[in-house]
Amino acid sequence: MRFSLLFLGSALLFTGCSSVYYGAMEKVGIPKRKILVDRVGEAREAQQEAKAQFSSALAEFLAVTKVPASELQATYENLDREFKRSETRATEVRDRIAAIDNVAQALFQEWSDELALYKSPALRSQSERQLATTRNRYAALMRTMEQASARMTPVVDAFRDQVLFLKHNLNAQAISALGGSTRELQQDIARLIADMEKSIREADAFIASMQSAPTPAP
Structure with missing residues (x-):
């Protein structure tokens, strides 16, 4: 059942019918708020x-300098696989972030529209404050996620450059030439991992806040 719902969701989102998807999910008891929390969790896992x-x-890249010339072809193939996996993971993270924003904007618009349905000024005011708080938490989450995502681009580009250079120059001189750029890559990945860890913590905090503060009904 879960696979079918996820497949349906992906299909509808890609065809621009996200509102139809959210409506269908609400009919089976899954509101936008729950979808948002689930998608933040999926982005965290990604x-x-x-x-x-x-x-x-x-x-793998750091180990390149220790590889004998006889193993250069196999080394290149290993690095190429690692690069493609890294590129795939980066794309998955970007896609997850886009999916989060899609449902978040739909949720906030619905929440804002429904404020007019309140008869109680006190409850309306409380809901307005909760909406503002949730939007602020969401903005903080997206800033950290997008910062981490942006750091992936130069790292993936550097991976690609090194793989291509090794492919075109399968010799000891190529290995030596990669030494300087590998050190830069190591620093870039250290910063990327730090940003990802910060983003993961933000995701945990956002999920906790959404689960502990239910929205007042109009």
Whole structure:
């Protein structure tokens, strides 16, 4: 059932019918708030996987300088696989962030529209404050997620450059030439991992806040 719902969601989102999807989900008891929390959790998992993958790829690149010339072809193939996996993980993180923003904007618009339905001024005021608080928390979450995502681009580009250079120059001189850029790559990945860890903490905090503060009904 879960796979079917996720598949339906992906299909509708890609065709621009996200409102139809959210409406269908609400009919089976899954509101936008729950979808938002789930998507933040999925993005958190994607970042964890990306963090592990970039660390694995870095380890492979750092090991290049110790490889004998006879193993250069196999080394290139290993690095190429690591690069492609890293590129895939980066794309997954970006897609997850886009999916979060899609449902978040739909939720905030609905919440804002429904404020007019309140008969109680006190409850309306409380809901307005909760909406503002949730929006602020969401903005903080997106800033950290997007910062971590942006750091992935130069790292993936550097991976690609190194893989291509090794592919075109399968010799000892190529290995030596990669030494300087590998050190820069190591620093870039250290910063990326730090940003990802910060983003993961923000995701945890956002999920906790959404689960502990239900929205007052109009």
